[in-house]
Amino acid sequence: MGKMIRTLALSAAIAAVSGVSVRCAAAEDAPYPTKPIKFIIPYAPGGGTDAVAAAFSDKLAQKLGQPIIKENHAGSNSVIGTALLAESKPDGYTLLVVTGAIANNPFLYSKLPYQTEAFVPVSILTSYPFVLGVRSKLPFKNIQELIDYAKANPGKLTAGTSGRGAGAQLALGLLNKSAGIKIRDIPFKGAGESLSNVAGGFIDMVFSGYETVRPFVQSGKMKAFAHTGTEPLGREQIPAIAQTVPGFEYQNWLALIAPAGTPVAITEKLNGALTEIFAQQDVKDKLAAQNITPIASTSAAAKDYLLKEMATSKSIIESIGLKPE
Amino acid sequence: MNFFSNLEIGFATALSLNNLSFCFVGVLVGTAIGILPGLGPLATIAMLLPLTYSLEPVTGLIMIAGIYYGAQYGGSTTAILVNLPGESSSIVSCLDGYQMARNGRAGAALAIAALGSFFAGTVATILIAAFSPALAEVAFLFGPVEYFAMMVLGLTAATLLAHGSFIKGVAMVLTGLILGLVGADVNSGTYRFTFGSFSLTEGIEFVAVAMGLFAFTDILTNIRGDTAREVEAPTFSNLWMTGREARQAAFPVMRGTAIGSLLGLLPGGGAMISSFASYAIEKRLSKTPEEFGHGAIAGLAGPESANNAGAQTSFIPMLTLGIPSNGVMALMIGALMVHNIAPGPYVMVSNPEIFWGLIASMWIGNAMLVVLNLPLIPLWVRLIQVHYWILFPIILTVCCVGLYSISNRVLPIYFAAGFTLVGCLFWRMRAEAAPLLLGFILGPLMEEHFRRALLLSDGDMAIFYQSPLSISMLGIAAAMCLVVLLPQIRRGRSAAFTEET
Numbered sequence: 011m012g013k014m015i016r017t018l019a020l021s022a023a024i025a026a027v028s029g030v031s032v033r034c035a036a037a038e039d040a041p042y043p044t045k046p047i048k049f050i051i052p053y054a055p056g057g058g059t060d061a062v063a064a065a066f067s068d069k070l071a072q073k074l075g076q077p078i079i080k081e082n083h084a085g086s087n088s089v090i091g092t093a094l095l096a097e098s099k100p101d102g103y104t105l106l107v108v109t110g111a112i113a114n115n116p117f118l119y120s121k122l123p124y125q126t127e128a129f130v131p132v133s134i135l136t137s138y139p140f141v142l143g144v145r146s147k148l149p150f151k152n153i154q155e156l157i158d159y160a161k162a163n164p165g166k167l168t169a170g171t172s173g174r175g176a177g178a179q180l181a182l183g184l185l186n187k188s189a190g191i192k193i194r195d196i197p198f199k200g201a202g203e204s205l206s207n208v209a210g211g212f213i214d215m216v217f218s219g220y221e222t223v224r225p226f227v228q229s230g231k232m233k234a235f236a237h238t239g240t241e242p243l244g245r246e247q248i249p250a251i252a253q254t255v256p257g258f259e260y261q262n263w264l265a266l267i268a269p270a271g272t273p274v275a276i277t278e279k280l281n282g283a284l285t286e287i288f289a290q291q292d293v294k295d296k297l298a299a300q301n302i303t304p305i306a307s308t309s310a311a312a313k314d315y316l317l318k319e320m321a322t323s324k325s326i327i328e329s330i331g332l333k334p335e
Numbered sequence: 336m337n338f339f340s341n342l343e344i345g346f347a348t349a350l351s352l353n354n355l356s357f358c359f360v361g362v363l364v365g366t367a368i369g370i371l372p373g374l375g376p377l378a379t380i381a382m383l384l385p386l387t388y389s390l391e392p393v394t395g396l397i398m399i400a401g402i403y404y405g406a407q408y409g410g411s412t413t414a415i416l417v418n419l420p421g422e423s424s425s426i427v428s429c430l431d432g433y434q435m436a437r438n439g440r441a442g443a444a445l446a447i448a449a450l451g452s453f454f455a456g457t458v459a460t461i462l463i464a465a466f467s468p469a470l471a472e473v474a475f476l477f478g479p480v481e482y483f484a485m486m487v488l489g490l491t492a493a494t495l496l497a498h499g500s501f502i503k504g505v506a507m508v509l510t511g512l513i514l515g516l517v518g519a520d521v522n523s524g525t526y527r528f529t530f531g532s533f534s535l536t537e538g539i540e541f542v543a544v545a546m547g548l549f550a551f552t553d554i555l556t557n558i559r560g561d562t563a564r565e566v567e568a569p570t571f572s573n574l575w576m577t578g579r580e581a582r583q584a585a586f587p588v589m590r591g592t593a594i595g596s597l598l599g600l601l602p603g604g605g606a607m608i609s610s611f612a613s614y615a616i617e618k619r620l621s622k623t624p625e626e627f628g629h630g631a632i633a634g635l636a637g638p639e640s641a642n643n644a645g646a647q648t649s650f651i652p653m654l655t656l657g658i659p660s661n662g663v664m665a666l667m668i669g670a671l672m673v674h675n676i677a678p679g680p681y682v683m684v685s686n687p688e689i690f691w692g693l694i695a696s697m698w699i700g701n702a703m704l705v706v707l708n709l710p711l712i713p714l715w716v717r718l719i720q721v722h723y724w725i726l727f728p729i730i731l732t733v734c735c736v737g738l739y740s741i742s743n744r745v746l747p748i749y750f751a752a753g754f755t756l757v758g759c760l761f762w763r764m765r766a767e768a769a770p771l772l773l774g775f776i777l778g779p780l781m782e783e784h785f786r787r788a789l790l791l792s793d794g795d796m797a798i799f800y801q802s803p804l805s806i807s808m809l810g811i812a813a814a815m816c817l818v819v820l821l822p823q824i825r826r827g828r829s830a831a832f833t834e835e836t
Binding site for chain 1: 476477478479519521522523524525526531533534537685743744783787790791793
């Protein structure tokens with residue numbers, strides 16, 4: 011019995027800690043912060059956002075002299091976590107690490123429990139493009155051939171996306187619009203499922219992160235000859251779609267956001283620390299290995315970026331016929 | 336793919352200190368809950384599931400698997416010592432195991448159960464290792480059409496082969512289907528039955544449903560029967576079986592292993608069905624069928640091996656096809672999904688360490704169980720005597736902490752409470768809740784693949800009979816319906832006729 015109770019008590023303790031990881035750091039004299047800072051991650055634990063947040067949160071905690079606690083509040087394309095931020099005090103002790111979804115959501119949901127424009131972005135953290143993984147049995151060798159075929163056969167090619175309003179769906183919508191073609195959208199629950207369906211030959215292509223497409227390219231099940239950024243990508247120097255379709259660009263990004271009304275002194279302090287961290291070589295190397303670009307913008311630039319992205323999202327979302335609901 | 340290099344990956348993963356200790360925790364907890372009557376592996380795994388979210392996927396699976404097959408061992412201990420089936424699959428072990436204990440052969444009975452289970456577990460693990468890769472070759476043959484056909488087959492089989500009333504099984508599956516509809520629809524993004532709440536857009540939390548229907552319901556229904564239990568203490572001087580007993584057990588163990596390995600593959604509780612099947616076969620083959628029910632060794636050895644082999648091979652459909660053959664497998668799929676690993680043929684290719692690590696850990700876990708079961712019997716006997724008023728509050732607390740930690744929200748706890756009431760209602764109506772869980776998981780997947788297939792074909796239904804795989808699976812499902820339903824319809828008719836006359 012003693013063993014049973016101990017096992018259960020242990021499980022309880024581990025379960026209680028599971029959603030929350032505490033990073034401690036040496037204290038340092040400063041007016042802000044004087045207590046631990048909470049990062050809301052609006053996605054399930056273990057995702058890509060967690061990984062990037064881990065890349066800088068330890069160092070940020072060291073610089074600020076206060077531990078940073080990460081809490082995952084997943085659900086509804088980040089709306090649930092973002093709503094929690096909106097309810098928090100604007101004192102710099104609750105922040106949100108969120109993807110570009112925050113710019114799409116106002117045009118996907120009619121009753122958002124917050125005002126996206128009112129938030130104070132601290133900094134844009136990173137950005138990375140999608141790679142287009144194409145079923146290897148298709149005869150195309152570059153994006154031009156693919157576009158020519160799609161023009162001659164509208165609606166014949168299919169692309170897997172990760173559901174309503176997801177980045178891959180918007181990137182596909184933008185490609186359809188800018189190249190004047192029609193590649194049909196087949197929604198899946200996540201990138202993983204779309205990838206294995208391309209590998210199995212059931213759908214023709216998928217927009218997904220470089221790291222996720224690469225194993226399929228190496229095993230010969232996919233070809234990767236285009237991506238949604240602007241410069242040739244990675245060691246393979248994958249060409250950008252923009253080289254064929256001028257002006258085409260779709261970037262995924264990650265931002266650090268504070269509640270509405272957060273004082274400038276606080277965002278400045280955070281921003282300064284982030285800029286120093288992202289200038290460090292090991293951080294750069296870590297992110298470059300995944301073809302992620304560290305940005306660390308100023309708060310004002312981040313705000314501009316957010317507003318600009320919202321405008322772009324709006325036009326893409328409307329062009330693919332999605333309405334807020 | 337090389338069989339031995341795969342096993343090497345597997346053992347390298349399974350033998351890491353971390354995985355080894357979680358495997359041990361798993362089999363220990365499994366044995367404990369197996370011994371406790373009423374508290375099953377499904378309930379335990381449901382409550383420990385959130386805990387595995389913070390672990391490496393393979394570590395989490397190793398622990399869950401350990402609980403599952405550990406419970407098969409533990410269940411027999413209770414069955415033999417106190418004539419209480421700790422597990423549904425050990426009901427058969429009560430028949431002759433308890434009689435052996437009463438004849439003063441409790442030690443031998445426990446030893447036969449443990450060693451028979453170990454043999455069965457080893458053989459079944461080898462089968463998984465040898466045949467799963469062959470099944471994985473079909474990995475890339477499965478598109479939306481084939482998946483749809485497979486879901487139809489799985490749901491049909493689960494409904495038809497479930498024990499208990501057929502009509503209740505169908506009702507449970509359908510209820511599960513409806514519950515599974517809640518949330519955002521994958522194909523269109525439309526919200527269904529969310530009543531304007533953002534908290535429901537991801538659907539009803541699966542763990543909350545499982546905990547409410549199984550763990551909490553078990554607790555509520557067991558509180559009513561907290562009476563003193565009579566324990567038949569084994570004499571340790573005669574723990575080991577005699578040579579004659581070992582010879583009598585040998586063939587039933589082998590037959591039981593074969594039956595269990597085969598039936599474990601079937602959806603719908605293979606472990607339990609196989610223990611009944613094995614008992615029936617042993618009784619038919621026996622030269623002394625009159626001994627059955629009075630402490631026949633074959634009547635214990637066969638079913639014990641069969642339920643353990645069945646428990647092991649029921650991993651094959653889950654690991655290679657992503658099809659849960661029972662509630663525990665459904666939970667394991669849930670655990671994989673949390674880590675963004677879509678269960679299915681692809682796991683073996685994309686995450687070999689998960690696949691082979693789990694298989695290697697099964698064999699290690701089985702060995703641990705033998706070591707654990709024989710010397711720890713005195714402790715298990717004392718665990719049976721623990722009063723529910725101590726145990727249940729602890730379990731409830733751990734469950735609620737677990738539910739909260741899934742997404743740092745209180746909502747899942749309320750859901751679990753609601754489903755507890757539903758579960759008690761089902762219990763009153765003698766309706767099995769497991770088909771509901773299968774409907775809840777498979778239903779939405781079936782719809783998703785059905786609509787995706789039609790999206791690909793531009794609405795042409797012909798796509799479903801253009802694939803040979805899909806045709807054969809749909810054909811098997813139809814045939815199963817005919818085989819099971821025809822006698823029932825005929826019986827229904829004759830019943831109607833007799834009423835007329």
